[in-house]
Amino acid sequence: MTSSFGSKMAYPRGHLLLAYLCLMPLDASALSFHYDFSNPGDLERAHLLYFHDSSSSGDRIDLTLMAPGSAGRVAYAQPVRLWDSTTGRVASFRTSFTFAIGGNLNNTRGDGMAFFIGTFPPMLPPDSLAGYLGLVSNPDNMGSPPIVAVEFDTVWNDRLDPLNVIADHIGIDVNSIHSTAFTRDLPNLGLVGTMWANISYDASSKMMVVNLRLADRRNIHNIQAPIDFKAAGVPQDAAVGFSAATGTFWESWLSHMDHGALFAREFLYPELCSATNNFAEDRKLGEGSFGEVFSGNLPDPRNPQQVAVKRLKGPLEQTMRDYVTAIMTLGQMNHRNLVKLVGWCDGGQNGRPLLVYELMENKSVEKHLHDESREKTSLPWPERYKIVIGVGRAIEYLHTGCHNLIILHRDIKPSNVMLDATFEPKLGDFGLVKRVYTGQGSPETAMFGTYD
Numbered sequence: 001m002t003s004s005f006g007s008k009m010a011y012p013r014g015h016l017l018l019a020y021l022c023l024m025p026l027d028a029s030a031l032s033f034h035y036d037f038s039n040p041g042d043l044e045r046a047h048l049l050y051f052h053d054s055s056s057s058g059d060r061i062d063l064t065l066m067a068p069g070s071a072g073r074v075a076y077a078q079p080v081r082l083w084d085s086t087t088g089r090v091a092s093f094r095t096s097f098t099f100a101i102g103g104n105l106n107n108t109r110g111d112g113m114a115f116f117i118g119t120f121p122p123m124l125p126p127d128s129l130a131g132y133l134g135l136v137s138n139p140d141n142m143g144s145p146p147i148v149a150v151e152f153d154t155v156w157n158d159r160l161d162p163l164n165v166i167a168d169h170i171g172i173d174v175n176s177i178h179s180t181a182f183t184r185d186l187p188n189l190g191l192v193g194t195m196w197a198n199i200s201y202d203a204s205s206k207m208m209v210v211n212l213r214l215a216d217r218r219n220i221h222n223i224q225a226p227i228d229f230k231a232a233g234v235p236q237d238a239a240v241g242f243s244a245a246t247g248t249f250w251e252s253w254l255s256h257m258d259h260g261a262l263f264a265r266e267f268l269y270p271e272l273c274s275a276t277n278n279f280a281e282d283r284k285l286g287e288g289s290f291g292e293v294f295s296g297n298l299p300d301p302r303n304p305q306q307v308a309v310k311r312l313k314g315p316l317e318q319t320m321r322d323y324v325t326a327i328m329t330l331g332q333m334n335h336r337n338l339v340k341l342v343g344w345c346d347g348g349q350n351g352r353p354l355l356v357y358e359l360m361e362n363k364s365v366e367k368h369l370h371d372e373s374r375e376k377t378s379l380p381w382p383e384r385y386k387i388v389i390g391v392g393r394a395i396e397y398l399h400t401g402c403h404n405l406i407i408l409h410r411d412i413k414p415s416n417v418m419l420d421a422t423f424e425p426k427l428g429d430f431g432l433v434k435r436v437y438t439g440q441g442s443p444e445t446a447m448f449g450t451y452d
Contacts, residue, residue: 047076047077047078048061048074048075048076048077049074049075049076049077049121049122049241050072050073050074051072051073051074051075051122051123051124052071052072052073052124053071053072054072054073054074054244055072061074061242063113063242063243063244071124071243071244072124072243072244073122073124073241073242073243074241074242074243075120075121075122075239075240075241075242076239076240076241079120079235079237079238079239080117080237080238080239080240081236081237082117082229082234082235082236082237082238083229083230083236084236085236089203090203090206090229090230091201091203092200092201092202092203092204093200093201094198094199094200094201095115095198095199095200095240096196096197096198096199097115097196097197097242098194098195098196098197099113099152099194099195099197099242100194100195112151112152112153112154112244113151113152113242113243113244114149114150114151114152114173114242114243114244115149115150115197115199115241115242116147116148116149116150116239116240116241116242116243117147117148117149117229117234117238117239117240118145118146118147118148118149118234118238118239119145119146119147119234119235119238119239120235120237120238120239121239122239122241124243144175146175146232146233146234146235147173147174147175147232147234148172148173148174148175148208148227148229148232148234149172149173149243150170150171150172150173150197150199150208150210151170151171151172151173151177151179152168152170152195152197152212153168153169153170153171154168169182170182170210170212170221170223171223172208172210172223172224172225172227174227174232175232175233180225180227181223181224181225182223195212195213195214196212196213197210197211197212197213198210198211198212199211201227205226206226206227206228207224207225207226207227208224208225208226208227209222209223209224210222210223210224265342265343266343266344266345267343267344267345267354267356268345269345269346269347269354271298271345272296272309272345272354272356275296275297275298275299275307275309276294276295276296276309279292279294279309279311280294283295283296285308285363290310290312290313291310291311291312291313291352292310292311292313293308293309293310293311294308294309294310294311295307295308295309295359296308296309296356296359305342305358305359306358306359306361307342307356307357307358307359308356308357308358308359308360309354309355309356309357310354310355310356310357311347311352311354312352312353312354312355313352333397335393335394335397336390336393336424336426337390337391337393337394337397337424337425337426337427338394338397338398338426338427338428339357339358339360339418339426339427339428340357340358340426341355341356341357342356342357342358343355343356344356357428358420358426360418360419360420360426360428361419361420361421362418362419362420362421362423363418363419364414364415364416364417364418364419365379365387365414365415365417365418365419365425366413366414366415366417368419369414370414383423386423386424386425387417387419387423387425390424390425390426391412391417391425391427394425394426394427395409395412395427409427411429412427415429416428416429
């Protein structure tokens with residue numbers, strides 16, 4: 001790739017959402033830890049060590065900053081007895097964790113994250129940014145402590161990755177960023193959304209097996225490789241944790257899929273300029289506190305689509321945070337009575353991020369009831385009943401259909417209930433919502449914008 005980071009801000013992220021590790025006993029007692037990071041209280045009580053740019057963030061662990069040239073590690077606060085020097089016995093183990101990779105979204109992506117077992121304390125190696133994933137130092141400059149890792153790599157690098165793999169991939173690494181084993185069947189831009197991984201190690205066969213379930217929940221990919229921890233130099237009391245790094249490129253976490261697909265996709269800025277006739281005034285649908293909204297036409301011969309393009313405004317840092325949050329939240333929601341997020345764009349040289357939604361041909365309920373600038377359209381009682389039922393279904397989904405997360409809209413009104421061509425209601429403009437985690441009494445407040 002030839003693109004490089006200029007003056008624009010980048011926001012790559014590795015999010016660790018849940019982790020479970022169990023080591024089979026070397027003696028009478030087993031060592032295990034289980035942290036459900038979707039429960040903020042459990043995360044606060046977790047005995048974890050944070051290194052460099054990693055931090056806890058309410059319901060997750062952020063491994064990197066929202067900036068280029070960032071790296072971080074998080075690890076269990078106590079070393080794990082991996083093998084016994086007296087008996088020579090090695091522990092079998094298995095670990096499962098849920099994670100997401102997110103960031104400022106651009107066709108140029110970078111880096112990834114990894115699960116590792118290495119020396120304790122697990123200090124971040126110097127010169128380990130970008131494709132080195134915070135695992136090992138650049139070998140051109142210095143050596144690194146012994147480590148065994150499973151990498152989830154979101155970009156191919158001709159210096160670091162296998163020549164016959166040019167897409168996202170999983171790799172098993174031993175004392176090097178050059179993988180001992182790696183996947184060849186992951187789709188390009190496959191490591192996106194919220195994913196689940198399971199890693200197991202059988203001490204008798206010295207075989208490590210990795211299974212990864214992608215965000216679409218339809219496909220599970222796996223690799224395996226023989227691993228000898230003692231021969232690799234990993235100490236008997238080892239660090240267990242996660243690492244990630246960013247470089248001069250950006251990470252993208254949602255699929256680049258066809259229009260009309262289940263997931264949102266990334267758009268190029270020229271695409272949206274063309275779709276909106278360069279954001280012409282006669283395409284403007286409205287303007288609110290979050291930005292301007294324009295109608296657009298996506299001339300895809302496979303699935304032409306009319307869309308609403310929101311150009312966000314406000315202080316850059318807060319705008320970017322709201323932008324990323326909207327994508328990582330709305331991009332995972334799929335309900336017939338919620339306004340659908342079609343995609344996003346980082347704004348190109350313009351610098352103002354854009355969100356793309358399905359176009360609501362009949363605009364909002366308010367337009368039909370209270371807009372004095374146009375002739376009012378009657379809403380007969382059957383249509384009104386249909387609207388009430390649809391909004392109720394949307395609320396039910398927000399309260400019960402988002403896994404362990406309850407989303408409180410808090411701003412349901414006629415202007416936020418959109419109507420499609422068949423007058424099917426779709427709830428939009430999430431405005432200032434509250435996110436309440438199951439079993440938690442204290443809500444977390446965050447901004448999510450759709451239509452204003």
